[in-house]
Amino acid sequence: MEDKEVEKDKEVEDKEVAKVQDESDEDDTVELNSPQSMQMDGELYGDDMLNSSAGLTVDVQDIDAYWLQRKISQAYGDIDPHHSQKLAEEILKVIAEGEDRDVENRVVTLLDYEKFDLVRFLLHNRLKIVWCTSLARAEDEEQRKKIAEEMMSNLRLAPILEQLHAPRGSVKDRQKNLGRSIRDEARRLLNNGSAGTDGVMDSSPVDRYIESGWFKGQRQQLDLDNLSFLQGSLLMSNKKCELPPGSFRIQQKGYEEVHVPALRAMPYESSEKIVKISEMPEWAQPAFAGMTQLNRVQSKVYDTALFKPDNILLCAPTGAGKTNVAMLTILHQIGLHMKCGEFGNTKYKIVYVAPMKALVAEVVGNLSARLKEYNVTVRELSGDQNLTKQQIDETQIIVTTPEKWDIITRKSVTDLAPLLNSTLGSQ
Template sequence: IDRTRRDEPTGEVLSLVGKLEGTRMGDKAQRTKPQMQEERRAKRRKRDEDRHDINKMKGYTLLSEGIDEMVGIIYKPKTKETRETYEVLLSFIQAALGDQPRDILCGAADEVLAVLKNEKLRDKERRKEIDLLLGQTDDTRYHVLVNLGKKITDYGGDKEIQNMDDNIDETYGVNVQFESDEEEGDEDIYGEVRDEASDDDMEGDEAVVRCTLSANLVASGELMSSKKKDLHPRDIDAFWLQRQLSRFYDDAIVSQKKADEVLEILKTASDDRECENQLVLLLGFNTFDFIKVLRQHRMMILYCTLLASAQSEAEKERIMGKMEADPELSKFLYQLHETEKEDLIREERSRRERVRQSRMDTDLETMDLDQGGEALAPRQVLDLEDLVFAQGSHFMANKRCQLPDGSFRRQRKGYEEVHVPALKPKPFGSEEQLVSVEKLPKYAQAGFEGFKTLNRIQSKLYRAALESDENLLFPVMGKGKRNTLLTNVALMCMLREIGKHINMDGTINVDDFKIIYIAPMRSLVQEMVGSFGKRLATYGINVAELTGDHQLCKEEISATQIIVCTPEKWDIITRKGGERTYTQLVRLVILDEIHLLHDDRGPVLESLVARAIRNIEMTQEDVKLDFVAPATGTHNYTLYFMSDAYMGCDQEYKFSVDVKEAESDSDSD
């Protein structure tokens, strides 16, 4: 009996037509793998899963790694959001308590959170407890602290879970993984030696294993990535976007237009994905790194830019109020408020460090003895390069500019306008009154012909200019004040000197004195010559110009009582030994624009003042020195400081700041 099955092959050659439809050669091919590698990967996968589950159960994070070593710390954050909030809370407490060890800061954070999370306390009682812990705090900082406490959502978890976490080692036992095992790398906890040469065989499953291994690292490393963010709210001003875009667009107008469009996208986009898509369409793919920064710090860039470009105090207060109401934005506002305090602290620390270093250097120099036993004299080194004013007349020593109340800014295309309102007139003092021309000495009344009274500023300086020989510093504070302050006060100083040389018969001994008026520009020299010559014509006083365009011979210099010249010409006169007869007759020197000492012409002015002082010391003759400079740079050294409130008319200012100039100033800072 033939028991061969119907489908059993007989060994005969058969046709395959119709039997291979729908398949291709190699479709059913299978590749076998060594059983040892499969077992090894399974063990490794199981070990990694166990390790991940244990770390997840214990709340293992980069932050808790440092907190676990501390004794008595109650709260340990378990999520990304609470970790970031906890770090901000520690920074807040550090600003209140000063530099303290981390365990003290964490302990203080536990006390603060215990007060904030205590629902039985009323708001006043909670505020009192916070003040006892951190010291007296204002309302803004207290509200920021309350908002931080609200963002801590994992405080006070289930006690049973916590006890289970604490006792898990004793209950179940945990495989111990030492750091040396990670460094050696070839042998795992199962005593298995890893084969590094088997990379070709570990294709698909290796990616899964790597993802499993890096899952906890991603969760715990988010805090470290947040710490690497270089962008700070204080770095963002009204022109930050435009400065960043100027790296991609050479035209300042185009970069400003793009900055406005970017700011509008940051404000109106519904979510981060839509924001990123619109920014890519606007800026292109070549700015993708910058777009990532915009997306990552979207709210910080938006609100810090709006706050810095606010046109009025009301708008600024509205933006700050909106930021205080949002817990996320309040963090940026807190960092902005703390910046100024940190700068002051850093500056004070650097100053103390310089003083300490100077004392140490002095002590070392006194201890350094020569062979004879005598102390070596300390060497004083003068760094001339450090004293150079590289910016010339554009140098501004004032680090901060505080605008008066009521000032506002307006953003224009390519520039910014700053409007300063006119100050209200300052009321007269109890003993302040205008000086009548009739009360002046008779010899001085002719110089003020047509005047009934001196104005308020002239009346304030009347006694110092006309009745004393003390040196003066006139602060000229804007255009239009040269005639009201400088010309008339300088004229009173001249009349004071002229009055000393009046003879008994009323004539003036014009050969006994000379007055020098030094102005920086030839046009100003000509203006002063015309003004003084007209007002002193009745005295028979000769006023002459001495500049590069107008020379004076020896006879003309001898016949002239008031010489108005440029600094360079008077420098040449005082350098010549033969002209000493003229310089010894000088009784009054008026230097206009003395604030140009740090300009390229500064050494000339400095040498003129030095020669005048040296001449006074040598001849023992009184020579009055009057200096004229803008009040913005010299009013700290004046005896009388008169602001715009002393002017008889309202004066409003409007400044236009070019965008490129503002960008260069911000980059230099």
């Protein structure tokens, strides 16, 4: 009897314990979308989130009024500037309000599922993009001050404002950050963009390359004495000259004539296409009035110059059409500020550096005539022509010389105003 009573009491006790555990489990259950769930996820998976978000952070000082539009243009490649502007405004409106999950779904719908990396990047820097863009687009100082006060009163936004007003790092810090970025990019390329199972890039093989100097390169000390000319720099001339086939020499009295056949143009490749002016966006065609098509050099860089925010290094002889390529890049910047087909927004600056002071006036006249329909003001800034601060503010394209621009940019921004009206760099 005693054994049966003990077993019965034990069964009752087990049932009570099981009931208490079930109630405890129900109490611990939290909705996935609740703030408590987001906080718990952050505590449980904080390290993983930090590792997986590496490389997603953007510097707030790089975000201006049109940063998002340039980011979209860079992600899509050859996209019409008007379309990228419209898409940027829609995304900015979406990420400015709403819950994270709802915002993510709406941004994915706007950018397509193929651009999920861009979606992840935008959501990770959501607050920075919205508020830094608002500050950059403020029409006057009063509105900018009002936005800054609102940010300072918010615990999540105050650090963003502090980063925005913090001085940029020294040259040594920037070089250190650049080196870190290069190493990260090298790891990504060697691993074909793949990550480890824990979301962290497997850098062991890459680190071996870096430590062995594969990326950094081996520094070598040059022996300048062995490289110098025995007869001095005055006789540093090349006595041998191999002429191309078809060349001939004619000896004249006191001089020699060397005839070299003209270089023939290379035949067109099957994939090479000449861009016609009629194929360009309608708003960009007035800048090429009187022309029917671009030449080979201009056609090769057409997509990059007009539709992408990438850097271009173009090396071509005189008369190859480099000025028209510069015009394409100018039109790209104008297109970013076009609104509803109108060119009323003039809050941008373009600097055109001419090699010589004699060419500055010619470039100013050329650009002014070709861009008169775009509400663009072109002015000269050289030793012969100085600009006041008001004229600088009213000018969209500044044509200058390397010497004058070096003098201006060598000083800090606070010292820029008195230098604009000086004659330094006029030689």
